[in-house]
Amino acid sequence: MNGELILRNVANHIDLDAEEITTFLSMLKWKQVKRKTLILNSGEVCKYISFVHSGVLRAFYLDNQGKQVTVMFAVNDWWITDMYCFLNYKPAMMHIEALTDSHILQLSKKNLDRLLRTVPKFEKFFRILMQNAYTREQLRVIERLSLSAEERYNRFLSKYPHIVKVVTQKQIASYLGVSPEHLSSLKKMKDLKIS
Amino acid sequence: MNGELILRNVANHIDLDAEEITTFLSMLKWKQVKRKTLILNSGEVCKYISFVHSGVLRAFYLDNQGKQVTVMFAVNDWWITDMYCFLNYKPAMMHIEALTDSHILQLSKKNLDRLLRTVPKFEKFFRILMQNAYTREQLRVIERLSLSAEERYNRFLSKYPHIVKVVTQKQIASYLGVSPEHLSSLKKMKDLKIS
């Protein structure tokens, strides 16, 4: 329960001196959340970007038929927020829920702006964060457009084995864009092939 | 044929003094490309990020069945590259072609790195560029997962009317993830509804 993990996360991309570390840490708010808690509700302003120290969170969008669309999962050492709404002070489109009891560190938009002004190095850090998020999301688009449901499922399994262990199949289905029933039948076909 | 457009693009997010402007411009390479030219081929290292001064470009991915998947369009005042491969010196996954005769300004990875070191303000500029790219791509994922082909087509029409005018229907189909035949029939159904 200290800031080591997040500091290492930052240190992957930029070097901070002791004072900058203090400034940064002072802007973060520790939060402990229980399983099934929503840390963000659609409609409310998304004030924070959250770093997951431990646990698993999920962002999802409720479409107009009430279906949950899983936008992202976040396990420890990941950042999560409704980025568009966070950056633009807009009401959130997404919900963010804890899938397990979790410890998170929250940085408010105000503190982020202050941080970027006072410690410009963080511009670089967030540039890289955004770069990675962008290229990951672009790859997801490409895979959605060029791969079958089965291939997408296999890639998910090999890319995020640690996530597979901790989320339900229904949630994976809604991330991949297939119905849970169909995902179930894909799994069955896979088993038949093996045996 | 001067740097006004790109300087205004940059000035939207950061303020540069005369010297910084000179430095920046000196790192750019003007290029004139004819319709149907590939400025990037899949497999070759993606050396440049390109700013479109005039014309229309398209990035696409060739899937293992030889089908073209349109990753993005870029009209004037937009940036385009195979971001992942550009940033990581990897062989490109995409092709980038000019759909019309175009004027572009190219910034090499080396110059970008140098620019970020010598004019740190550009960290902010590229952070914002990446932010916008990320949130746009995330919205695309959400729309792909929650909207029907018809709705996605309608959103494309209203969001990118200027692009609709200059690209073929087949290319739009491959951006939206539907077959060109099906997009054609969607259009027909729309016409019937109106009349």
Added chain:
DNA sequence: CGTCTATTTGAATGTACTCAAAAGCGGTGG
């Protein structure tokens, strides 16, 4: 003007969805 590609049209096919019901699993309270 001729050629090449895009678009349209229609038929047959397939992939994935919806709906309904049964089985499995985990968490909770008695």
Added chain:
DNA sequence: CCACCGCTTTTGAGTACATTCAAATAGACG
């Protein structure tokens, strides 16, 4: 500690949406 409850997963049938293939038409470019 066990029994029950609720949610997830599985299974199957029927359906819908979108694809593939083939052929005709229309448009764009040299």
